[in-house]
Amino acid sequence: MGCVLGKIAIGKSRRSRQNSNNQNASDGVGGVPEVEAKITPPVAAARADRRNTGESVSEYYSFRTSGNSFTTNQQGWPSWLVAVAGDAIKDWTPRRANTFEKLDKIGQGTYSNVYKARDLITGKIVALKKVRFDTLEPESVKFMAREILVLKKLNHPNVIKLEGLVTSRMSSSLYLVFEYMEHDLAGLAAVQKVKFTESQVKCYMKQLLSGLEHCHNNGVLHRDVKGSNLLIDNDGILKIADFGLAAFYDPEHKQPMTSRVVTLWYRPPELLLGATHYGVGVDLWSAGCILAELLAGKPIMPGRTEVEQLHKIFKLCGSPSEEYWKKFKLPNATLFKPQQPYKRCIADIFKDFPTSSYPLIDTLLAIDPDERGTATAALNSEFFTTEPYPCESSSLPKYPPSKEMDVKLRDEAARRQRDLHGKAHAGDGTRKVRISERVSRAIPAPEANAELQPNLDRWRVMTQANAKSKSEKFPPPHQDGAVGYPLDASHNGPASFSVADASFNSSSFDPKSRSMRSTITTAGTSRQRRSKKEEPHMAPSRKLIHAFLPSSVRLSIDMRLRGRASVSETFSHHR
Numbered sequence: 001m002g003c004v005l006g007k008i009a010i011g012k013s014r015r016s017r018q019n020s021n022n023q024n025a026s027d028g029v030g031g032v033p034e035v036e037a038k039i040t041p042p043v044a045a046a047r048a049d050r051r052n053t054g055e056s057v058s059e060y061y062s063f064r065t066s067g068n069s070f071t072t073n074q075q076g077w078p079s080w081l082v083a084v085a086g087d088a089i090k091d092w093t094p095r096r097a098n099t100f101e102k103l104d105k106i107g108q109g110t111y112s113n114v115y116k117a118r119d120l121i122t123g124k125i126v127a128l129k130k131v132r133f134d135t136l137e138p139e140s141v142k143f144m145a146r147e148i149l150v151l152k153k154l155n156h157p158n159v160i161k162l163e164g165l166v167t168s169r170m171s172s173s174l175y176l177v178f179e180y181m182e183h184d185l186a187g188l189a190a191v192q193k194v195k196f197t198e199s200q201v202k203c204y205m206k207q208l209l210s211g212l213e214h215c216h217n218n219g220v221l222h223r224d225v226k227g228s229n230l231l232i233d234n235d236g237i238l239k240i241a242d243f244g245l246a247a248f249y250d251p252e253h254k255q256p257m258t259s260r261v262v263t264l265w266y267r268p269p270e271l272l273l274g275a276t277h278y279g280v281g282v283d284l285w286s287a288g289c290i291l292a293e294l295l296a297g298k299p300i301m302p303g304r305t306e307v308e309q310l311h312k313i314f315k316l317c318g319s320p321s322e323e324y325w326k327k328f329k330l331p332n333a334t335l336f337k338p339q340q341p342y343k344r345c346i347a348d349i350f351k352d353f354p355t356s357s358y359p360l361i362d363t364l365l366a367i368d369p370d371e372r373g374t375a376t377a378a379l380n381s382e383f384f385t386t387e388p389y390p391c392e393s394s395s396l397p398k399y400p401p402s403k404e405m406d407v408k409l410r411d412e413a414a415r416r417q418r419d420l421h422g423k424a425h426a427g428d429g430t431r432k433v434r435i436s437e438r439v440s441r442a443i444p445a446p447e448a449n450a451e452l453q454p455n456l457d458r459w460r461v462m463t464q465a466n467a468k469s470k471s472e473k474f475p476p477p478h479q480d481g482a483v484g485y486p487l488d489a490s491h492n493g494p495a496s497f498s499v500a501d502a503s504f505n506s507s508s509f510d511p512k513s514r515s516m517r518s519t520i521t522t523a524g525t526s527r528q529r530r531s532k533k534e535e536p537h538m539a540p541s542r543k544l545i546h547a548f549l550p551s552s553v554r555l556s557i558d559m560r561l562r563g564r565a566s567v568s569e570t571f572s573h574h575r
C-alpha cells in the first residue's frame with residue numbers, strides 16, 4: 001500500500017538528467033525500452049505537508065485507500081491518477097507515449113523535465129512535461145496532480161493550455177501535453193540584445209495581469225509567478241505556466257495554506273514572515289517584482305536567503321507598520337521585526353522609471369497585501385491607459401528561441417571558457433577580474449521554493465535561547481547604509497543606494513550592457529573564498545547555531561558579522 005511499481009531506471013534516470021540533451025533512453029518516449037524502478041506516491045509528502053499546514057492533505061488520502069495503484073481503469077488511466085485527478089480526466093482518453101517523437105530537452109524544473117516533441121498523429125509540435133517520479137522526489141505526483149486539476153479549470157488566452165496526457169504502457173510515467181512556446185520571459189530578458197520598450201513592457205504586463213485576473217476570478221492562486229514561468233510564443237502571446245504550486249482558494253472561507261511557496265526573489269513579505277492565510281496579494285507582489293525587473297533590466301531583489309530577501313524588501317519597501325504587525329500576527333514576526341523602522345524608498349530608487357509606472361509598482365509592492373488590490377484594478381491603472389499604450393502582441397519583434405535554460409547553458413559554456421582562459425593566464429592579475437565576474441553574474445532564481453521550515457524553526461529556538469544570536473536581526477537603519485537614500489542626492493544619473501551591510505552583493509547595474517558589475521572593496525566576502533577552517537574560531541554560541549542552519553543562512557550571518565564588503569547598487573530605466 002502506498003507504493004506504485006513502475007518501470008524507469010533510477011540510476012539511468014539520474015544519469016540521463018546529467019546528460020540532459022539526450023533523454024530518449026529512459027523515458028518511454030522514443031521507443032527505447034524501460035527498466036524497472038520503484039515509485040513512491042506522495043504519502044510522505046502529504047504527511048509532511050499536513051504537519052506544516054494541513055494544506056491539500058485530504059486529496060491524497062485517496063492514495064492510501066485506493067488499493068492496487070498499479071491497475072488501470074477502463075479508459076486505460078492508472079488508478080492512482082484516477083484517485084487524485086479523476087474528475088479532471090474523465091472526458092479524456094490517455095495518449096500513448098509512442099504516438100509522440102521526442103525532439104529535444106527544452107527545460108528542467110524542480111519536479112520535471114520538459115521536451116519538445118512532435119505529435120505523430122497531428123504533426124503538431126508540442127511540449128511534453130514529464131514529472132520525475134523516483135523515490136527521491138515523491139512530491140512530484142502531488143505537484144503534477146495539482147497542475148492537472150487547476151489547468152482543467154482554467155481557460156484563457158494568457159494561461160497555458162493543457163492539451164492532453166500521455167501514459168506509457170511500459171512504465172508509470174506520465175507526461176502533460178502543452179502547446180509549444182518558444183520563449184520564456186526570463187530567457188528573453190536575459191538576452192543582451194533584447195531591450196523592451198515601454199509599450200512592450202506594458203504589453204507583457206497586460207497579458208500577465210489578464211491571465212492572473214482569470215486565475216483569481218476562478219479561485220486559483222498561482223503561487224510561483226516568475227519570468228521563467230511566463231512563456232511567450234512567436235506571436236508575442238504570453239501565457240502563465242507551471243501550476244505545480246497553485247492552490248484553489250475561496251476568499252470567503254480562507255483555509256490555512258503553506259507559506260513555503262513562490263521563488264525567493266518574487267516572494268512577498270507575508271510569506272517570508274510565515275503567513276498561512278493569504279490571497280491574491282501573493283501573485284500581485286510577484287507581478288510587481290516582474291514589472292520593476294522589466295523596467296530595470298535586472299531582478300530588483302535577488303536575495304540569497306530568506307533573511308536577506310526580507311531585508312532587501314524592507315530596505316526598498318519600508319518595514320511594516322505597527323498596525324501591520326498587530327493586524328497579521330505573523331509567526332516569524334518576533335524573529336524578523338526590525339528594531340527601528342525602515343523608510344520606504346521606491347520613489348527614489350525607481351525615479352528613472354516611466355512616471356505612469358510608479359503608482360502601479362507602488363501598489364503592487366505594498367507591504368500590506370490588502371493594499372495591493374486586484375489584477376482587475378491593476379489593469380485599470382494609468383500605466384495601461386496613458387501613452388505610450390501597450391503595443392499589440394503581434395507587433396512585438398520576433399526573437400530567436402530563448403529560454404531560461406538556454407541562458408543557463410550559455411552562461412555555463414562562457415564560464416568554462418573563462419576558466420580555461422584564466423588557467424592560461426594564472427598569476428597575471430586575471431584572477432581578480434574573474435572573481436568579480438563570478439560574483440556579479442546574475443544569480444539564477446533559487447530553484448528551491450523555500451528553505452526547510454524545520455531549519456528555520458530550529459534556528460528560532462536557537463536564537464531565542466541565546467541573546468547573542470540576536471545579532472541576526474537586521475541592523476538598525478542608522479547603521480545600515482542600505483536604507484534607501486540615494487548615495488548622492490544631486491546625482492543626475494540613475495538612483496542609487498549604498499549598502500554597508502556585508503550580507504549583500506557588491507553590484508551595480510550597467511544600463512548599457514544590462515549586466516551586473518561587482519566590486520569587492522575588501523577581500524574575503526565571496527562564497528568561493530570562505531573556508532571551513534574558519535569555523536573553529538567562532539564563538540561557541542555561533543558554532544552551535546551554525547550546526548543547525550542551512551548553508552545559505554550561515555553565509556548571510558557570517559558575512560553580516562564580518563562586515564567587510566561595501567556595496568553600491570543601482571537601478572535604472574535602461575533606455
Ligand SMILES: Nc1ncnc2c1ncn2[C@@H]1O[C@H](COP(=O)(O)OP(=O)(O)OP(=O)(O)O)[C@@H](O)[C@H]1O
Binds near residue numbers: 108111112179447
Ligand atoms: N509549453 C511549453 N513550451 C515550451 N517550453 C516549456 C513549456 N512548458 C515548460 N517549458 C520550459 O520548461 C521549463 C520548466 O517547466 P515548468 O516550470 O513547468 O517545470 P517545473 O518542474 O514545475 O519547474 P519549476 O522548478 O520552475 O517549478 C520552463 O521554464 C520552460 O522553459
